[in-house]
Amino acid sequence: MITLATLAQAPSALEQSFQDVFTGGATAALMPFMALAVGALLMLLVDIIKGAEMLRPVVVVASLATAIVTAWCQVSEPAMQVLGGTYGVSPASAIFTLIFCIGALFAWIYGLGYYEGRLRQFSGEYDMLLLSAPAGMILMVGAGDLLVFFIGLEILSLPLYALSAFRRNRTDSVEAGLKYFLLGAFAAAFFLFGTALVYTATGTLNIGELASMFQGEVARSPIALVGGALLMAGIFFKVSVFPFHLWVPDVYQGSPTPITTLMATGTKAAAFGFLVPATFLLPPAATGIIAAMALLTMAAGNLGALVQTNVKRMLAYSGIAHAGTVMLLMAGILASGGSDEVRSESVNATLFYMAAYLFTSTGAFGLLAMLEREGEQMITLQGLRGLGRRRPAVAAAMTVFMLSLGGIPATGGFFGKFMVFMVLVEQKMIAVAVLGALLSVIALGYYLRIIVTMWMQPLAEGEADRQAPSTLPASVVTGVCAAGVLFMGLMPGWFIGLLG
DSSP states (O other), X not given: OOOHHHHHHHHHHHHHHHHHHHTTTTHHHHHHHHHHHHHHHHHHHHHHSTTOGGGHHHHHHHHHHHHHHXXXXXXXXXXXXXXXXXXXXXXHHHHHHHHHHHHHHHHHHHHTTTOOGGGGGGHHHHHXXXXXXXXXXXXXXXXXXXXXXXXXXXXXHHHHHHHHTOOTTSHHHHHHHHHHHHHHHHHHHHHHHHHHHHHHHHSOOBHHHHHHHTTTGXXXXXXXXXXXHHHHHHHHHHHTOTTSOTTHHHHHHHSOHHHHHHIIIIIHHHHHHHHTGGGGGSOGGGHHHHHHHHHXXXXXXXXXXXXXXXXXXXXXXHHHHHHHHHHHHHHHHHHTTSOHHHHHHHHHHHHHHHHHHHHHHHHHHHHHHHHHTTOGGGGBTTTTTTHHHHOHHHHHHHHHHHHHHTTOTTSHHHHHHHHHHHHHHHTTOHHXXXXXXXXXXXXXXXXXHHHHHHHHSOOOTTOTTOOOOOOHHHHHHHHHHHHHHHHHHHOHHHHHHHHO
């Protein structure tokens, strides 16, 4: 209950928070977020100062590079809480921050030369929004309070609503923005209603305190259980869990492809960065429900992808299936009774999976963005026919990404899935692990279909001389993504050692 004494203490608490920031107590922890926030503000200034337009790329790269470097420095530092416990950093949150910022940088590079005509005059707004989205992701994984998490969720969501509808002269892009906004509105409503119920039952929004309370009497409170379920449902909207996935393929297909790369990787990583550690909000009795939802999500994604001819839409369904795979970790945690050891192992598996998915999915969508400049037909299976003869390097990179998404050994995707299924096996959830593995095998049906189309199908008539106007930066990023996929598959021990 808010009293006059509480209100009297508010100014002093706010003053202490400002002192923490400006005297260095929280500066290091907030540095990645501050780098992106300052970059977004500078982008607004650069856009209105005559003759300063040429500085836009410098501001974007400098902001993201600063965030990446400062996050890398946090990987080796111990965990710490700042701002009265409402925000914190740890090696895990630092690695998540690296995923967000690298993904945003790759998306920005793939966007160079992608937009044509009148859209180029809105480059300043585009860059500012692109810097704001990863800032929200950073707040989400570092939040020590449910309201701070919600603020991060909205800072992430609002720019992506606008970016998904950025090609406003196209009906499918406007439709994507509207549908993504409606999905986000439902997610926000569920999350806030759940937060209100959890606060009613516990009297706190601090995630650390909630973790302790949900181990005791609070776990048997109907209000707390309903609140926790609504909180989870709100985040399930963001990660496209069955049955909240129906509009996701439309959103991915209609959005500009460089933005789809960020939506497919960063948004999922930020949401799972909260979901996996916060599984304590659900009772152990929900193990079967979560496992069933995860398997249904995998089935819906893989079966939906099998019948697609548009590769971009196919990869959207693939992303749904991958969300179901990571969600299996939540079932493993619940089966263990909320064991801290299993929770830590699951967080590490999530980090590895999302890092591998960053290189894999970003590279695949990025290649589609490059091919899309030749025409919309190039992102269909028909347009990919004979790509191996016409552009062997592009086809080879796409092959690596498809094999990784399918979980073939010697790729990062294989070890990501291996770590997920190991958690299930350790918790004696053999049937769930076997079903998950079988559903993953189904996915090979459409991944191999793309490979066969590129290498074994003949060129369409008139396609022999076609060349995509790809840029050197985009080609370099594609090479980095392919190298990252192979490095994580051939030397996973390096990344696992980084996790500690």
